[in-house]
Amino acid sequence: MTVTGIKEITKSRMKIEIDGEFAFVLYKGELRVYGIKENQEISEEIYQKILTEVLSKRAKLRAMNLLKGRAYTSFQLKEKLEMGGYPGKIIEEAIDYVTSFGYVNDSQYAIDFIEYNKETKSKNRIYTDLYKKGISRDIIEKAWNDVVGEDRAELEREQIISWINKKNFFPETASLQEKQKMMAFLYRKGFSNETIRSVLSLDITTI
Numbered sequence: 001m002t003v004t005g006i007k008e009i010t011k012s013r014m015k016i017e018i019d020g021e022f023a024f025v026l027y028k029g030e031l032r033v034y035g036i037k038e039n040q041e042i043s044e045e046i047y048q049k050i051l052t053e054v055l056s057k058r059a060k061l062r063a064m065n066l067l068k069g070r071a072y073t074s075f076q077l078k079e080k081l082e083m084g085g086y087p088g089k090i091i092e093e094a095i096d097y098v099t100s101f102g103y104v105n106d107s108q109y110a111i112d113f114i115e116y117n118k119e120t121k122s123k124n125r126i127y128t129d130l131y132k133k134g135i136s137r138d139i140i141e142k143a144w145n146d147v148v149g150e151d152r153a154e155l156e157r158e159q160i161i162s163w164i165n166k167k168n169f170f171p172e173t174a175s176l177q178e179k180q181k182m183m184a185f186l187y188r189k190g191f192s193n194e195t196i197r198s199v200l201s202l203d204i205t206t207i
Contacts (some may be wrong), residue, residue, distance in 0.1 A: 001047060006031070006038045015085065018042065025085030033064060059086045059094035067103045071112070074104050075134020106135050110143035112132055118148060118155060122190030159190055162200040171200045 005017030012029060016023045026036070034046050059081055066072060066080055072097050081091045098104050110130055117126055123144065130140045148155060164171070169182050179200055186196045 001044050003036055003038055003040055005037070005043055009085070018047075023047075023087075024052070024087055024090075025052065027101070030054065037140075051087070054094055055086060055090045059084075059090045062086075062096045063098045064103070066099060071109055072104060073106050073109050073135055074099065075131045077104060078134075089134045107139050107143060109133075110135050110140055111147055114147045116145055120157070122156065123148075123160060124190030125193075126190075128190070134153070156191060157196050157199050160186055161195060163189065164199070 001018050003016060003018055003182075004020050007015045007016070009015050009025065012027050015025055016036065019142055026034075030050075031037075034042075034044075036042060038132075044203055062081065062084060063077060066077065072080070077095055077098070078091055081094060085181065086094070095104060113130060114198055121129070126144070127137075130143075131137065162202060163186060164182070166187075167182070169178070171179065174182070181197050183193070185194060186187055
């Protein structure tokens, strides 16, 4: 293996390329410790030593420190570690490490997210938000059923009524054009057409 590139990221951190491909990021002092120089060979022994003794420990510590500040899904944590320049194998080990202690739990993250947002966001919006965070649909579906379950329809009706009240909209006096405009607004919020039509037929002044 040949070190084909050493590029400065910051004053203290360097990006190392081996055989023309990105390998890892090290501090300048570590280049001296391991004798890494551009256009020179790096032994398999040194390469593995860097992975296991330096980067593996550093990635696990980085993951732990990130999780002290807030919860992350495994996907979000992976993105953060990738930004730090850690190799894929090291990232997987770090995520497995923190997951083994229960610090990363996508199922619990989904449950907490739904519990916090169920009163203000539609089911579709919650699903979309969680999917963007890298949580699988199966996990989202189970979490939704665990948190909301049979109360879904009533919860969605209450949310729509809340939006209608905020907009000072009165279905019983609204014109067809005004109703269509409100329906489009609620649909963009992620509510189903069926529930929207049902709620707009109610006299909300008696609710």
